[in-house]
Amino acid sequence: MTTPRGRGRERSLLARWALFGFVCLTVAGLTALGVWQLERRVWKLDLIARVNARVHAAPVAPPGPADWPAISTAKDEYLRVRLSGRFLNDRETFVQALTELGPGFWVLTPLKTDHGFIVLINRGFVPPARRAGAEHDVISGETSITGLLRISEPKGRFLRPNDPKAGRWYSRDVAAIAAARGLTDVAPYFIDAEAGANPAAWPRGGLTVLSFPNNHLIYALTWFSLALLLAGGTLYNVREEWRGRHEAAADPGSRC
Numbered sequence: 001m002t003t004p005r006g007r008g009r010e011r012s013l014l015a016r017w018a019l020f021g022f023v024c025l026t027v028a029g030l031t032a033l034g035v036w037q038l039e040r041r042v043w044k045l046d047l048i049a050r051v052n053a054r055v056h057a058a059p060v061a062p063p064g065p066a067d068w069p070a071i072s073t074a075k076d077e078y079l080r081v082r083l084s085g086r087f088l089n090d091r092e093t094f095v096q097a098l099t100e101l102g103p104g105f106w107v108l109t110p111l112k113t114d115h116g117f118i119v120l121i122n123r124g125f126v127p128p129a130r131r132a133g134a135e136h137d138v139i140s141g142e143t144s145i146t147g148l149l150r151i152s153e154p155k156g157r158f159l160r161p162n163d164p165k166a167g168r169w170y171s172r173d174v175a176a177i178a179a180a181r182g183l184t185d186v187a188p189y190f191i192d193a194e195a196g197a198n199p200a201a202w203p204r205g206g207l208t209v210l211s212f213p214n215n216h217l218i219y220a221l222t223w224f225s226l227a228l229l230l231a232g233g234t235l236y237n238v239r240e241e242w243r244g245r246h247e248a249a250a251d252p253g254s255r256c
Contacts, residue, residue, distance in 0.1 A: 023234045030227035034220045041216035051210065054078045059146050065117055068188050071151075078210070079149040081191060085113040087121070089138050091181040095169040099125050099207050107136065107203040108172060108190065110183055111145065118183055120174055120190040121145055124203030136202040147193040148208055 059082035063071055087109050094105040104127040111121045130136045153171035156162040160170045164180040178186040195206030 020234070023230060027227045027231045027234075030223050030230065034223035034227065037216045037220035037223060041214065041220065044214045044216060048214070051078045054080060055148065055210065056080075062113075062119060062149060062187065062191070063189075064115060065185070065187075071188060073151050076149055076189070077151050078208075080146070081149050082144060082146045083111065083113050083119060083191070084142065084144045085111045085119075086142060087111055087139050088118075088183075089140070091183065093120075093169060093177050093181065094126075094131055095172050097125055101125055101204060101207070102127060104128055105131055106172065108177060110178075110181065110186070111143075117185045117187060118178075119187045120172070120177060121147070122150070122172065122190055122192045122205075124193055124195075124205035125207055126202045126204070130202045145191060145193055147191040147205070150190050150192050150208075152188055152190065 055078055057080050059080045062079075062081040062083050063076065088111070089109060091110050093108040095108060097104055097106045104125055107123045107126055108120050109123055110118050112118055126136050150172070152174035154173045154175065156170040156173065162169050162171060162173055162176055164176055169177070172190055174186065174188055174190055178184075192208040193205040195204070
């Protein structure tokens, strides 16, 4: 028959094993997070290398209609392209922007390419005072554009959705802008134009931000450190408890 003291010891032992199991699971989880961050770091370094290669490569022709279904961020964004055509200046769209030059607008102008389809060109940034067509350069006739391919930004910003009816645009949503301007055969991407020959001209191109924060190693070290501290603290407590029990067993008089 189990005495009350014996049942108490069994419950205490069970509680210790449950706590030990929880600690082991937590350490395993923290270690897994650290490994995941290392994997993310490898992915990020590969992304940075691929983007740098695209940005500094010789420009190529932009994807045509046959390639549009297969376009993806991983494969195509920041591809350096060159295309020719004529701007549809009467269908410009101004998208709110905040750049190193301050607040203002991106000037998105449709370009009817020599191949017949239309591509939205982000010609660059203008401050609010230069939003009117008379206050910034308008390119007429045949022209060539070199820039970086960007993926459409649907719906708008967080808590600031695009409002096509009111003409308020907070993101470069290609499909919505094309529908609002009555454009057809529009590529599902836009092009950030490079800086022009005149650095004082408006719109001001070449302001694409290429920033890929890579803090994954710091995060990995944080998770590994937490796992190590928790495992070390647990082993220390287990050792101290074992030492206490061993000393108590060696000195039966201390139990009195």
